[in-house]
Amino acid sequence: MFVHAETSTGALQPAGAICRAAHECGALVIGDCVTSLGGMPVDIDENGIDIAYSGTQKCLSAPPGLAPLTLSGAALDKLRARTSPCVSWYLDLKLIDEYWGTSHRYHHTAPITMFFALREALRLCQQETLEARFERHRLNHRAFVAGIEALGLSMHVPVANRLWTLNTPTLPEGCDDGELRKRLLDEFGIEVLGGFGPLAGKILRVGLMGASSQRQYVLLLLGALETCLQANGGTRAAEAVYQSSGGRGDRED
Amino acid sequence: MFVHAETSTGALQPAGAICRAAHECGALVIGDCVTSLGGMPVDIDENGIDIAYSGTQKCLSAPPGLAPLTLSGAALDKLRARTSPCVSWYLDLKLIDEYWGTSHRYHHTAPITMFFALREALRLCQQETLEARFERHRLNHRAFVAGIEALGLSMHVPVANRLWTLNTPTLPEGCDDGELRKRLLDEFGIEVLGGFGPLAGKILRVGLMGASSQRQYVLLLLGALETCLQANGGTRAAEAVYQSSGGRGDRED
Known part of the structure; x- marks a missing residue:
């Protein structure tokens, strides 16, 4: 079991390497793809993730309330061969398999308005x-990082492992994270969000997911940080990235 | 544990008597109020139901996707004193208690659009x-029953135990329930719906819940049954009930 896009740190975990190592031991792999699906490549089959699930409310930008789920053939075989009863009725995948599959044996009343919302999000x-x-x-993400670095801050995660969807700049020494976040709001x-556990007070957690991953929001936040941190150059550095890339960073719909 | 409004038969169960008997033995009572809440009196506290839950999609006429839940003080005490771990994370009421209560410890991302829908349904x-x-x-319900009896059919449940929200007329001898329901559709x-288990092929299950409990639907169905069963007098008998009661049977909004 691993989390693909790790929102407490902002790190992308190496799905392919994890799955290869697990499969060599004969294990199946469950991947939490909540903060990657729709925002970064997940490549479920290529990476060999046997059971992948996600949420609707992050990079898919639908309302919260559903967990899209997919199982590999090997995971389905394992599931169908299970003989011990599942302790959870809600997440008894054998029952859900029968509901989804040809027998369509009743399991729950489907939240149909959420299905319509997810369908529209997927259409977009x-x-x-x-x-x-x-x-x-x-x-x-690149424009935001350029802006953060121009402000004299650094990113918590090394460049090769950074999420595009959840960005974790390190706070300057002596900066009160609660006060800063209150001013931003x-x-x-x-x-x-702030960090938690060992990272409490040390990082910010900035979501740039789905509809919220847009140039205007990056520039708004960097400008706000310039004011709050009494620093300069954040938005200009970000703009330079947009201009050199030729991309607008906005959703086109 | 009991089902207050029993949708497989159309029977209302005596909540007060069940709770009194259970409490005499020192037991707590869980009541499934899915098909009663919002359509018939539930009287959770008066009846002594310790844990009551319902759905949004029946008599409340909101979309499906939430289960309103309430616990008595005794049930909360029992819950908070529990020492063994709950096998379900999804329905671990201790965690949900902390999420709902003052500590607001994170348990799940709330399905906010469903909350808005439920709020609007409750406002109505x-x-x-x-x-x-x-x-x-x-x-x-009374008008529908009068119509059914005028058509020469009878109700499966004795009058004192009938649900208003789920009505179960008995099919005439020799009537093919699948064919009849296909024609109606x-x-x-x-x-x-048809019956299932011992009642398969013997009854119809007719929901008159929330927004669907309206005079126009009662008359439409009785008229359709007149055609399908080649009988007469159903709608006239129902109309007589509406006229004598002075009520219109329609939702006023």
Whole structure:
């Protein structure tokens, strides 16, 4: 079991390497793709993730309430061969398999309005194309990082492992993370999260996911940070990335 | 554990008697109020139901996707004193208690659009008033029963135990329930369910819940049954009930 896009740190985990190592031991792999699906390549089959699940409310930009789920043939075989009863009725995948499959044996009343919302969100993904969507997330991430570095801050995660969807700049020494986040919310209408556990007070967690991964939001936050941190050059550095890339960083719909 | 409004038979179970018997033995009572809440009196505290849950998609007429839940003080005490770990994360009420309560410890991302839908549905209940809403369900049930009996059919459940929200007329001898329901759907756009288990092929299950408990639907179905069963007098008998009661049987909004 691994988390593909790790939102507490901002790190992307190497799905392919994890799955290869697990499969060599004869294990199946469950991948939490909540913060990657729709914002970064997940490549479930190529990476060999046997059971992948996600949420609707992050990079897919539908309302929260559903967990898209997929199982490999090997995972389905394992599931169908299971003889011990599942302790959870809600997530008894054998029952859900029968509900989804040909027998359509009743398991739950489906939340149909959520299905319509997810369908519309997926239609928007298809219209934008996944390639353009990934590139948009990558570009806004790159522009944000350039701005953060121009402000004299650094990113918590090494460049090779950074998520495009959840960005974790390190706070300057002596900066009160609660005060900063309160100012961002009160004065600029921007809600970012702080770190927790060992990272409490040390990083910000900035989501640039789905509809929120847009040039205007990157520039708004960098401008707000310039004011709050009394620093300069953040938005200009980000703009330079947009201009050199030729991409706009906005969703085209 | 009991089901208050039993949808497989159409019977109302005696909540008060069940709870009194259980409490005499020192047991807590869980009541499934899915098909009663918003359509018939539930009287959770008066009846002594310790844990009551319902759904949004039946008599509340919101979309499916939430399960309103309430716990008595005794049930909360029992829950908070529990020492063994809960095998379900999804329905670990201790975690949900902490999420709902003052510590607001994170448990899940709330399905906010469903909350808005439920709020609007509850606002409509409040606007109609529960008393008028119950009376509407009762009147449409009475009119439907009068129509059914005028057609020469009988109700499966004795009069004292009938649900207003789920009505179960007994099919005439020799009537093919699948054929009848297919005609109702194809020719009249009315979907009713058949019985299952020992009642398969013997009854119809007719929901008159929330927004669907209206005079126009009762008359439409009775008229369709007149055609399908080659019988007469169903709609006239129902109309007589509406006229003598002075109520219209329609939702007023």
